[in-house]
Amino acid sequence: MNKRERHQAIREIIGSRVVGSQEELRVLLHEAQWDVTQSTLSRDLREMRVARMPTPEGPRYVSPEHLGDGAADDRTLIEEVLPQFFSSIDGVTELLVLKTIYGGAQPVAEAIDDAGWKEVVGTIGGENTILIVCRSPAARETLEKRLLKIAEG
């Protein structure tokens, strides 16, 4: 009887198959050892704000936050985007600040994430500035040189 875990289970189910009614969901949950009534599911779905969307093939439940997932496109290579957007780079301790032309921060930040470099703890991109958190000051220096090299083409 753990509501939070059950919510998670519900998300996984409605995210991976077509669920058209709360009764149907109840059966699917039952197969996964969750045993609750339709009433509870009605309340769960409200708390989770799961919407019921009618379609020609019948209604289906959809998590609002997963609706934009279809928009996800192909990954971008850092070698392609950085020379195109690069403006300047600087940093202190384990922080690296990379500036790009306007609008370039997001794609570049994404490309850096995708590169999967071990020196990188994480990146945050605004409009034209990216903050890169590095694992150490030494890692920052390594990364700074690498990015500069890539930026030059």
Place this chain on the structure above:
Amino acid sequence: MNKRERHQAIREIIGSRVVGSQEELRVLLHEAQWDVTQSTLSRDLREMRVARMPTPEGPRYVSPEHLGDGAADDRTLIEEVLPQFFSSIDGVTELLVLKTIYGGAQPVAEAIDDAGWKEVVGTIGGENTILIVCRSPAARETLEKRLLKIAEG
């Protein structure tokens, strides 16, 4: 008796106010000189793929393109929002980098702010990454463990 125009009228109504039932929508349409039964509206809403999203204040109809809107509304509880979006966590010194699924950074950052934890100096959220500035490396470790625990449900 023009279905297309009626659909447009429906879009305008549900886009400009809260509509909680088809009967309610029927009355509103009636005030705008559209006279149809609830049955017809059920069919219209299906053709338009208008979803019904339950909320604490009662159900409401939302156009598909606005479906994600309510997701981050007042669900500021970190326990609710983190398991849903969590991807990974890492950090250095007093910086903690939390990664989420795409689009999850904002709501989670907001939830962390709302939690009011003393270890947190501040947060910055991008698209799928949150930078959490902690009060000290020790605070960072404490927070990292706590968030990991919450993320697991």
Place this chain on the structure above:
DNA sequence: CCGACCCCTGCAATAATATGCATTATGGGT
């Protein structure tokens, strides 16, 4: 003008969801 064939709609029956109330679990505080 007449049918044949649509699509659209209302009506009424059926299916699905939401909720008031009573009961049981859960988490603090002492």
Place this chain on the structure above:
DNA sequence: ACCCATAATGCATATTATTGCAGGGGTCGG
């Protein structure tokens, strides 16, 4: 360990949505 306050749940039922069916217009080809 006990008690209280709060939250979670099931049951029965109210509310809401969906749908099978039949009728009303349109349109097109004869």
